[in-house]
Amino acid sequence: MAPGEEKGSGDSRMFAGLRDKLKNTNLYDAKVGAIHLKNKVGKFGNIINPNHRHDEEHEKLTDEKRSRITESHRFGSFAPERDGNKIKWYVDGRDYFWAVSVALEKAKETIYIEDWWLSPELFLRRPPYYNQEWRLDQVLKRRAEAGVKIYVIVYKEVQQAISCNSAHTKHALNALCPEGTPGHGNIRVLRHPDHNIFENAGDMTFYWAHHEKFIVIDYQLAFIGGLDLCFGRWDSRQHPCADVHPSGVVNEVFPGQDFNNNRILDFQTVEDWKSNELSKADYGRMPWHDVAMGVIGDCVYDIAEHFVLRWNFVKRDKYKRSADVDWLTLRGREGENEDLIAVQRPKHPVGDYIHHPLSSLENKVWAHEPQGTVHAQVVRSSCDWSSGILTEHSIQNAYCEIIRNAQHYVYIENQFFITATGENQSPIHNMIGRAIVDACVRAGKEGRKFRVIIVIPAIPGFAGDLRDDAAMGTRAIMDYQYKSIHRGPDSIFEQIKAQGVDPKNHVFLFNLRSYDRLNKSQAMVEQEEKSGVKYQDVQRAQAEEIMGEGVHGYTDEHPGDNSGNSEKERLVDMKRRFEAQRPEVGLDEGKISKDSIAETAMLNGGKVSEQVWHDDLEKEKENFVQEELYIHGKLLIVDDRISQLGVHDSELSIVMEDYNTLDSVMDGQPFKAGHHAATLRRLLWREHLGLLPAQTLDAQDDPNAQPPDVCPNNIMEGSEYEFVADPMSDQ
Numbered sequence: 001m002a003p004g005e006e007k008g009s010g011d012s013r014m015f016a017g018l019r020d021k022l023k024n025t026n027l028y029d030a031k032v033g034a035i036h037l038k039n040k041v042g043k044f045g046n047i048i049n050p051n052h053r054h055d056e057e058h059e060k061l062t063d064e065k066r067s068r069i070t071e072s073h074r075f076g077s078f079a080p081e082r083d084g085n086k087i088k089w090y091v092d093g094r095d096y097f098w099a100v101s102v103a104l105e106k107a108k109e110t111i112y113i114e115d116w117w118l119s120p121e122l123f124l125r126r127p128p129y130y131n132q133e134w135r136l137d138q139v140l141k142r143r144a145e146a147g148v149k150i151y152v153i154v155y156k157e158v159q160q161a162i163s164c165n166s167a168h169t170k171h172a173l174n175a176l177c178p179e180g181t182p183g184h185g186n187i188r189v190l191r192h193p194d195h196n197i198f199e200n201a202g203d204m205t206f207y208w209a210h211h212e213k214f215i216v217i218d219y220q221l222a223f224i225g226g227l228d229l230c231f232g233r234w235d236s237r238q239h240p241c242a243d244v245h246p247s248g249v250v251n252e253v254f255p256g257q258d259f260n261n262n263r264i265l266d267f268q269t270v271e272d273w274k275s276n277e278l279s280k281a282d283y284g285r286m287p288w289h290d291v292a293m294g295v296i297g298d299c300v301y302d303i304a305e306h307f308v309l310r311w312n313f314v315k316r317d318k319y320k321r322s323a324d325v326d327w328l329t330l331r332g333r334e335g336e337n338e339d340l341i342a343v344q345r346p347k348h349p350v351g352d353y354i355h356h357p358l359s360s361l362e363n364k365v366w367a368h369e370p371q372g373t374v375h376a377q378v379v380r381s382s383c384d385w386s387s388g389i390l391t392e393h394s395i396q397n398a399y400c401e402i403i404r405n406a407q408h409y410v411y412i413e414n415q416f417f418i419t420a421t422g423e424n425q426s427p428i429h430n431m432i433g434r435a436i437v438d439a440c441v442r443a444g445k446e447g448r449k450f451r452v453i454i455v456i457p458a459i460p461g462f463a464g465d466l467r468d469d470a471a472m473g474t475r476a477i478m479d480y481q482y483k484s485i486h487r488g489p490d491s492i493f494e495q496i497k498a499q500g501v502d503p504k505n506h507v508f509l510f511n512l513r514s515y516d517r518l519n520k521s522q523a524m525v526e527q528e529e530k531s532g533v534k535y536q537d538v539q540r541a542q543a544e545e546i547m548g549e550g551v552h553g554y555t556d557e558h559p560g561d562n563s564g565n566s567e568k569e570r571l572v573d574m575k576r577r578f579e580a581q582r583p584e585v586g587l588d589e590g591k592i593s594k595d596s597i598a599e600t601a602m603l604n605g606g607k608v609s610e611q612v613w614h615d616d617l618e619k620e621k622e623n624f625v626q627e628e629l630y631i632h633g634k635l636l637i638v639d640d641r642i643s644q645l646g647v648h649d650s651e652l653s654i655v656m657e658d659y660n661t662l663d664s665v666m667d668g669q670p671f672k673a674g675h676h677a678a679t680l681r682r683l684l685w686r687e688h689l690g691l692l693p694a695q696t697l698d699a700q701d702d703p704n705a706q707p708p709d710v711c712p713n714n715i716m717e718g719s720e721y722e723f724v725a726d727p728m729s730d731q
Contacts, residue, residue: 053384054384054390062339062340063389065337065340066340066389066390067390069340070392070394073377073394075377075379075394075398075401075655076392076393076394076397077377077378077379077380077392077398078302078305078306078378078394079299079302079305079377079379080302081375081376082297082298082299082376083298083375083659084297084298084366084369084370084373084374085295085296085297085298085299085366085371085376085656086295086296086371086372086373086374086708086709087293087294087295087297087299087374087376087654087656087676087708088293088294088712088713089292089293089676089679089680089713090225090227090291090292090294091290091291091684091687091704092236092237092290092687093227093233093235093288094234094235094236094237094695094697094705095702096225096227096292097122097227097229097234098124098125098699098705098706099223099294099705099706100215100223101139102706103217103221103223103707104215105139105142106217107143107148107217107218108148108218109149109218109357109358109359110149110150110151110216110217110218110219110356110357110358111140111148111150111215111217111218112151112152112214112215112217112304112307113151113152113153113215114153114210114212114213114214114215114310115154115213115229115230116155116164116209116210116211116213116228116230117154117155117166117169117228118136118152118154118166118228118229118230119136119169119229119230119231120135120136120140120168120172120173121135121136121137121256121547122135122136122229122230122231122233122234122258123135123136123258124136125697126234126253127250127251127252127253127697128252128255128546129251129542129545129546130250132546136229137172137173140173140187141176141177141183144177144183144186144187145177145181146183147183147186148186149186149188149358150186150188151307151328152187152188152189152190153191153192153210153307153310153314154166154169154170154189154191154210155191155210155211156191156192156194157209169189169191173187174187174189185324188324188325188326190311190314190315190318190325192210192310192314192317192318193317193385193386194318209650210386210650211650212306212310212651213225213226213227213292214303214652216300216304216307218357219300219301219356219357219361220296220300220364220366220709221300221707221709222294222303222304223292223293223295224293224303224645224653224654225290225291225292225633226290226291226292226633226635227290227292227632231258231260232257232258232260232262232286232288233288233290233632234253234254234258235287235288235289236695236697237602237687237694237695238601238694238695239287239289239598239601240287240514240516240596240598241284241285241514241516241625241626242280242284242516242517242519242595242597242625243280243285243596244518244520244524244535244595246519246524246527246587246592246595247587247592248579249541249542249575251595253697254285255539255542255543255546255547256539256540256543259280259285259539260285261283261284261286261627262286262461262630263286263459263461264278264286279534279535279536279539280518280536280539281518281524281534282518282520283625284516284518284625284626285627286461286627286628287627287629287630288629288630288632289413289629289631289632289633290632291633291635291645291680292633292645293645293654293656294707294708295376295654296366296371296372296708296709297366297370297371297374297376299376299377299378299654300364301332301361302378303378304330304356304357305330305332305333305341306378306382306652308328308330308341309340309341309342309387309389310386311328312327312342312343312344313342313386313387313388315351316344316388319351320344320346320350321350322350322351323350323351326352326353326354327343327352327353327354328341328343328353328354328356329341329343331356331357331360331361332361342388365709373658373659373675374656374659374660374676375656375657375658376654376655376657377654377655378652379394379397379398379644379652379653379654379655380394380651380652381394381395381396381651381653382651383650387650395651396431396432398655399432399435400431400432400434400435401435402638402644402655403432403439403636403638404435404438404439405439405638406439406450406638406639407639408449408450408451408666408728409450409451409452409728410439410451410452410453410637411453411455411635411636411638411681411727412452412453412455412636413455413633413634413684414454414455414633414634414635415634416456416460416481417454417456417481417484417485417509418477418480418481418484419431419432419433419484419492420433420434420484420490421437421490421495422495424490425483425484425490428480433484433491433492434495436452437492437495440496440501440503440506440507441496441499441501444499444501444502444506445501449667450506451506451508451727451728452507452508453508453510454507454508454509454510455509455510455512455688456510456631457511457630458511458513458628459474459628460474460477462474466478485507485509486503493507512629512631512688513627513628513629514598514601514628514629515598515601515624515625515626516596516597516598516625516626517596517597517611517613517620517623517624518623518624518625519593519596520535520623521593521613521614521615522615522616522619523587526581526585527581527582527584527587528578530584530585531574531578531580532577533574533575535578537571537574537575537578538575538578540571541571541572541574542575544571544572545571545572545575591614592614593611593612593614593615594611594612598694599693601690602690602693602694603690603691603692603693603694603720604693605693633645634653637677637681638677640666640671640673640678640681640727641657641658641674641678642656642657642674642677643655643656643674643676643677643680656676657676657677658675658676660675660676661675662674662675662678662679664678664725665725665726665729666726666727666728667728667729668726679713681724681727682721682725683715683716685724685727686721686724691723692716692720702714
């Protein structure tokens with residue numbers, strides 16, 4: 001023993017050397033496996049300890065650190081206010097999905113996608129037959145093969161209640177790049193939360209859902225808003241209901257289950273497009289209205305940070321012992337701050353630690369100079385079950401403060417309108433209703449003109465007759481909405497009235513409808529009779545032709561099962577027989593009416609009475625359809641200066657104020673409006689009033705369908721633009 005050497009140090013070196021020798025042996029692996037099993041079994045104790053993520057000393061320190069951050073930021077958000085963002089608005093799926101397709105195709109390093117529902121077979125460009133390379137799974141496959149790392153988080157649904165089938169999403173994406181092929185391992189998909197106690201012990205929820213819908217590409221730009229990358233969301237501003245094409249089924253816009261009417265038949269078994277279709281020859285689809293944003297600037301980092309937190313939280317909760325799911329570390333959240341993004345470093349970690357972004361933040365276009373003029377802040381609704389954090393409701397805080405401080409008007413588009421004005425409306429606790437009451441009462445007592453304009457769907461988008469027992473949930477939602485708005489002493493209307501102000505002078509509610517004409521002529525009926533093939537079978541054949549193996553779905557055991565080949569051949573033959581009869585019934589002689597007349601609701605779209613119909617006029621009447629235009633976005637615009645997108649269960653949102661102003665009018669007086677908020681509001685109102693032209697399917701040359709790094713929005717100036725300039729006008 002050397003002088004001064006303690007006996008224990010020699011023992012320590014001896015045991016350390018022994019441990020090193022045992023590593024990579026079966027004995028060591030068995031020991032680590034036993035430790036993991038012990039920890040997994042120990043999770044069952046979480047069932048009786050709902051505070052299990054916040055009761056240990058290191059967890060309390062992390063919570064305190066997060067609290068200090070949120071307390072230092074406006075609205076109590078995890079993210080600070082950021083200057084110099086370039087933010088572009090997208091209205092409806094046609095523009096948004098085209099822009100996403102352009103941006104995804106240019107990805108070089110990483111793609112983050114978080115969605116409530118993701119349909120791998122979604123076509124980002126239309127018509128699908130002529131844009132098969134722009135199916136979402138094919139775009140992601142190309143990027144994965146090019147070396148891009150793709151991370152996806154989707155909501156794991158309660159199967160008894162929701163039909164989005166996240167298992168299919170995961171299996172289909174994972175099967176894109178099989179082992180031994182380029183791109184293998186570059187796509188990772190996580191689902192959360194679990195609903196089975198034996199899968200994940202005490203970490204479950206049945207009553208809440210993840211509603212985040214955002215994309216981050218290379219830490220250069222992000223998309224955020226109300227549009228999932230899924231079936232039923234693609235739409236154009238004229239919102240067609242019809243998709244019957246006697247001139248050729250290749251012109252279909254909404255293939256398979258992408259043609260949907262939630263009010264008639266909800267999505268079911270979405271892994272198989274053919275299993276749940278309405279006949280296009282008999283029904284119209286339910287149009288879908290939504291809004292999203294494209295972001296370049298410092299806010300991209302905050303959106304990415306939220307994704308990394310969610311990824312690591314799901315890793316910790318579900319995949320802690322899965323070697324194929326890595327931890328993500330983040331520049332700016334290293335060392336003692338990596339706990340802010342839920343990074344853990346157990347004694348025996350499983351999975352690697354991957355540092356993001358893969359290239360330096362200093363290389364990002366927004367890192368050195370402002371990219372735009374929008375002052376913005378990312379806010380969220382997040383808590384223990386969704387992100388492993390103490391409850392943050394900075395979205396609600398932002399809504400309430402912005403509405404309460406409004407001077408002229410509040411404009412809201414929302415899928416639901418359920419809120420409270422006080423403590424008597426449990427279980428509803430969001431206080432947006434109280435903020436509306438306060439703003440209206442203050443304006444009324446000051447004798448000031450003030451309007452709250454709310455656009456919501458006529459009926460929540462759930463299938464079934466409202467009189468049926470099965471529609472009890474839909475009726476409950478509507479009941480909550482009525483009680484929020486005007487029924488009972490705690491409603492917005494009654495609370496305003498109780499303070500001596502007439503709510504009818506201030507609060508206005510609207511819903512929207514679309515109409516169209518199914519192009520089901522007598523000639524097409526004869527075509528069905530002569531060929532012995534129904535148009536619905538032709539629909540199925542078309543979906544089969546352009547979907548390939550994606551129609552039939554994937555499983556862990558049988559990825560890309562080709563058992564449907566004989567069925568595909570049968571359907572394709574039916575399509576051939578149907579279309580072979582087209583000349584026989586005169587459909588090749590120019591006697592084909594328009595496949596949709598939705599453009600007649602838009603600027604310069606002509607009159608319905610002027611639309612040619614090559615058939616009996618009584619038959620034409622039978623083919624008219626109408627449906628509610630489903631408002632899905634979560635949008636708030638106040639005083640043509642501030643806009644906010646997003647409010648829901650587990651949600652990410654962005655608050656925006658443009659420092660670039662434009663000369664406008666407010667209640668007849670000159671007014672400096674924020675360019676971003678005012679131009680978005682003017683476009684929305686023109687769309688809803690039919691004061692914009694209908695859109696073509698091809699968005700190649702449309703500035704509003706390009707990512708924010710390509711070009712700014714085209715605000716489409718003209719007389720209609722000026723007509724809606726003053727939101728307080730009585731015209």
